[in-house]
Amino acid sequence: xxxxxxxxxxxxxxxxxxxxxxxxxxxxxxxxxxxxxxxxxxxxxxxxxxxxxxxxxxxxxxxxxxxxxxxxxxxxxxxxxxxxxxxxxxxxxxxxxxxxxxxxxxxxxxxxxxxxxxxxxxxxxxxxxxxxxxxxxxxxxxxxxxxxxxxxxxxxx
Amino acid sequence: xxxxxxxxxxxxxxxxxxxxxxxxxxxxxxxxxxxxxxxxxxxxxxxxxxxxxxxxxxxxxxxxxxxxxxxxxxxxxxxxxxxxxxxxxxxxxxxxxxxxxxxxxxxxxxxxxxxxxxxxxxxxxxxxxxxxxxxxxxxxxxxxxxxxxxxxxxxxxxxxxxxxxxxxxxxxxxxxxxxxxxxxxxxxxxxxxxxxxxxxxxxxxxxxxxxxxxxxxxxxxxxxxxxxxxxxxxxxxxxxxxxxxxxxxxxxxxxxxxxxxxxxxxxxxxxxxxxxxxxxxxxxxxxxxxxxxxxxxxxxxxxxxxxxxxxxxxxxxxxxxxxxxxxxxxxxxxxxxxxxxxxxxxxxxxxxxxxxxxxxxxxxxxxxxxxxxxxxxxxxxxxxxxxxxxxxxxxxxxxxxxxxxxxxxxxxxxxxxxxxxxxxxxxxxxxxxxxxxxxxxxxxxxxxxxxxxxxxxxxxxxxxxxxxxxxxxxxxxxxxxxxxxxxxxxxxxxxxxxxxxxxxxxxxxxxxxxxxxx
Numbered sequence: 001x002x003x004x005x006x007x008x009x010x011x012x013x014x015x016x017x018x019x020x021x022x023x024x025x026x027x028x029x030x031x032x033x034x035x036x037x038x039x040x041x042x043x044x045x046x047x048x049x050x051x052x053x054x055x056x057x058x059x060x061x062x063x064x065x066x067x068x069x070x071x072x073x074x075x076x077x078x079x080x081x082x083x084x085x086x087x088x089x090x091x092x093x094x095x096x097x098x099x100x101x102x103x104x105x106x107x108x109x110x111x112x113x114x115x116x117x118x119x120x121x122x123x124x125x126x127x128x129x130x131x132x133x134x135x136x137x138x139x140x141x142x143x144x145x146x147x148x149x150x151x152x153x154x155x156x157x
Numbered sequence: 158x159x160x161x162x163x164x165x166x167x168x169x170x171x172x173x174x175x176x177x178x179x180x181x182x183x184x185x186x187x188x189x190x191x192x193x194x195x196x197x198x199x200x201x202x203x204x205x206x207x208x209x210x211x212x213x214x215x216x217x218x219x220x221x222x223x224x225x226x227x228x229x230x231x232x233x234x235x236x237x238x239x240x241x242x243x244x245x246x247x248x249x250x251x252x253x254x255x256x257x258x259x260x261x262x263x264x265x266x267x268x269x270x271x272x273x274x275x276x277x278x279x280x281x282x283x284x285x286x287x288x289x290x291x292x293x294x295x296x297x298x299x300x301x302x303x304x305x306x307x308x309x310x311x312x313x314x315x316x317x318x319x320x321x322x323x324x325x326x327x328x329x330x331x332x333x334x335x336x337x338x339x340x341x342x343x344x345x346x347x348x349x350x351x352x353x354x355x356x357x358x359x360x361x362x363x364x365x366x367x368x369x370x371x372x373x374x375x376x377x378x379x380x381x382x383x384x385x386x387x388x389x390x391x392x393x394x395x396x397x398x399x400x401x402x403x404x405x406x407x408x409x410x411x412x413x414x415x416x417x418x419x420x421x422x423x424x425x426x427x428x429x430x431x432x433x434x435x436x437x438x439x440x441x442x443x444x445x446x447x448x449x450x451x452x453x454x455x456x457x458x459x460x461x462x463x464x465x466x467x468x469x470x471x472x473x474x475x476x477x478x479x480x481x482x483x484x485x486x487x488x489x490x491x492x493x494x495x496x497x498x499x500x501x502x503x504x505x506x507x508x509x510x511x512x513x514x515x516x517x518x519x520x521x522x523x524x525x526x527x528x529x530x531x532x533x534x535x536x537x538x539x540x541x542x543x544x545x546x547x548x549x550x551x552x553x554x555x556x557x558x559x560x561x562x563x564x565x566x567x568x569x570x571x572x573x574x575x576x577x578x579x580x581x582x583x584x585x586x587x588x589x590x591x592x593x594x595x596x597x598x599x600x601x602x603x604x605x606x607x608x609x610x611x612x613x614x615x616x617x618x619x620x621x622x623x624x625x626x627x628x629x630x631x632x633x634x635x636x637x638x639x640x641x642x643x644x645x646x647x648x649x650x651x652x653x654x655x656x657x658x659x660x661x662x663x664x665x666x667x668x669x670x671x672x673x674x675x
Contacts, residue, residue: 023436023456024418024436024437024438024456025438026438026439027418027419027420027421027435027436027438028418028419030421031380031419031421052438058439061439061440062438062439062440065423065440065441065442065597066420066421066422066423066441067421067422067423068380068420068421068422069421084342084343084541084591085342085343085500085537085541085573085584085587086342086343086499086500086571086573087342088584088587089500089501089573089574089575089576089579090500090501090528121381122340122342122424122591122594122595123340123341123342123344123381124168124172124381125168125169125339125344125345125347125348125381125382126168126169126172126345127342127343127344127345127497127499127500127505127571127573128169128204128205128345128497128498128499128502128505128506128507129169129172129173129204129207129505130499130500130501132172134381137383139168139171139172139384140172141169141172141173142172142173
C-alpha cells in the first residue's frame with residue numbers, strides 16, 4: 001500500500017527549496033512532490049512557478065504533459081497493466097479486460113471504495129516474460145489468469 | 158569455503174520471483190546450518206530460464222532454472238550433496254543459446270556483481286578509460302569513428318562523427334547525455350545493462366566527456382525502470398567515492414561528473430530533442446532541427462546525446478581497439494547488436510550477435526518459435542514504430558540498410574513475435590492509437606493524423622467504404638511519414654502500412670486489391 005503525507009504548503013516549499021538549485025529542476029521537483037503527497041496538488045503549481053520564475057501556465061503545462069503526474073490522489077493500490085505489443089502478443093488485452101471486469105472499472109479509473117486504481121502502462125521492459133504488470137512499484141511477469149486474479153485480490157485488500 | 162550462488166536482481170528475474178528464490182535459499186541455508194554467499198547479479202538474458210540460479214563450482218558456474226521458491230529446499234540439498242537436480246541446465250558458459258552469442262557490450266552483464274566496482278575492474282572494467290586517457294581526446298574520437306559504431310537507439314548515426322562535431326564546437330560548458338528512455342515495446346537492453354553492469358555506463362559517458370571536452374553528464378532513465386534508477390544511483394555514488402567521477406578522474410587532468418534524471422512516462426521523450434526539453438524542465442515537445450544538439454543542445458550548449466547501448470559499447474572499443482570491433486558485422490553495420498527477442502516466443506531474451514544474422518534464424522532457431530506452440534505469423538521489429546514482417550521476409554539480415562530496404566527498421570533491436578491468432582488490422586489500429594496517445598502535439602501530421610488514422614482503420618475494419626478508406630489511410634500515412642517533425646509521427650506508418658501490405662486479408666482486402674493498395 002502507498003502511504004503519503006497530507007498536503008502541507010510548508011512541506012512543499014521545503015521540497016521545492018531542496019531541488020531548486022539543480023539544472024532543470026522542474027521534473028525533479030514534481031517527482032519529489034508526488035513522492036511526498038501521492039499527487040501534484042494544484043496549489044503547488046503557483047509555488048513552483050514562483051520559485052522557477054515561470055508562469056503558472058508553464059508549470060501547469062508541464063504537469064499535464066507527463067503521464068506520471070497525477071492531478072488527484074490515486075487509490076490505495078495502483079495496478080498497472082502493460083498494454084504494449086509484446087504483452088499484446090501474449091494475451092495482455094484479454095487479461096486487461098479480465099481485470100476491468102473483476103474490479104468493475106475501466107483502465108484509468110479508481111474503484112468507488114478508493115482501494116484500487118487500474119492503469120495502462122506502455123512497456124515495463126519485461127517483454128521476454130510477458131504479459132507483465134506493476135502493483136505499487138512491484139513488478140510481476142508471466143501473468144496468466146490465475147496470477148492476475150491473485151494480483152487483483154491483493155490490490156483489493 | 159562458503160557455497161556461492163548467483164541469483165539475479167534484474168527486474169525481469171525479480172518479476173518472476175527471483176527475490177522469493179533468494180529468500181528461500183537464505184531460509185533453507187539457515188535450517189541446514191550452512192552459510193551461503195549469495196551474489197545478486199544481473200541477468201544473463203535467458204529469460205525463459207529466469208529465475209536462473211548459478212552455483213559457483215571448481216569447474217565454473219553451473220546454471221539451474223527456472224527456479225521457483227518451492228524448489229529451493231530440494232535444490233539446495235542437491236547442490237550441497239553434489240547430486241543432479243531436474244532443474245540443472247548445465248555449465249552456464251556451455252548453454253548453446255549463450256555460447257552462440259558474441260558478447261562484447263554485454264560481456265559482464267549477468268556475470269558480475271553490479272554493486273561491486275572491484276568486480277567490474279577484475280572483469281576488464283576501466284581498461285577502456287585507461288587507454289582513452291593514454292590516447293587523448295582526438296585519438297579517442299578517431300577510434301570511435303574507425304570502429305564504425307552507429308547509434309543503437311535506432312537512427313544509426315555514426316557515434317564518432319557526432320562526437321567530432323561536439324568536440325569542434327567552442328563553449329564554456331558541454332554536456333554528455335545518455336538516452337536510457339527505452340520506451341519501445343520488445344526492448345530491454347538498456348534496462349538490463351543499467352541494472353546488470355552500471356559501471357560500464359559511467360565509464361562510457363566519462364570517455365565521451367573526455368573526448369569532446371564535456372564535464373557534466375545526465376543519464377535520462379524512464380520512470381518505468383525503478384530498478385535501473387536505483388542501480389545507477391548506487392553505482393554513481395561508488396564511482397564518485399572511488400575517484401572515478403568528480404574532479405581529476407582516476408588521477409588524470411580531466412573532470413567529469415554525472416547524475417541520473419528520471420523521465421515521467423512520456424514515450425516521445427526518447428526522441429533526442431524532446432529529451433532535451435524534458436531535462437530542461439519543460440513539456441517534452443520536439444524541437445525542429447537544425448540546430449543540431451551537437452551545436453545547440455542542453456541549455457543551448459554543445460551536447461553529445463547517445464543511446465545507452467552506444468555509450469556502453471565505447472569502453473569495449475577503447476579497450477580492444479577499433480579494428481577488433483569493426484571486424485564484426487556486415488556492410489555499414491559494424492560490430493554487434495544486442496537483439497532482444499520478445500513477445501510470444503519460446504526462448505526470449507537478449508541475444509548479442511554480429512550484424513548479419515537473419516530474422517528467420519533469430520525467430521525460429523534462436524527464439525525457438527512461439528511460446529504458444531502455434532505458427533509464427535508476424536514479427537514486429539524495432540518497437541511500436543517498426544514494421545511487421547511476415548515469414549516471407551525472414552531471410553532479411555539484421556542490418557540497418559537491409560531492413561530499410563524492406564520498408565522496415567531495426568530500431569533499438571527489439572523483436573516481438575506474434576502467433577497466428579494475431580489480428581493485424583487491430584495491430585495497425587494500435588500503432589495509430591499509440592501515436593495519438595504519445596504525440597507531443599507540435600506538428601499537425603502526427604497530432605491530427607494519428608487520431609484520423611484510428612478512425613480510418615476503424616472504418617476499414619467495419620467495412621465502411623473500405624476501398625475509399627484504404628486510399629485515405631495510404632494518403633494519411635504518406636503525409637505523416639514525410640510531414641512529421643520526428644520519428645513518432647514519421648515512423649508510425651511503418652507498422653500500419655506493413656500490416657496492410659503483408660496481411661491485407663485481415664483488413665478485409667482480397668489479394669488482388671492488395672497490390673493496388675501498394
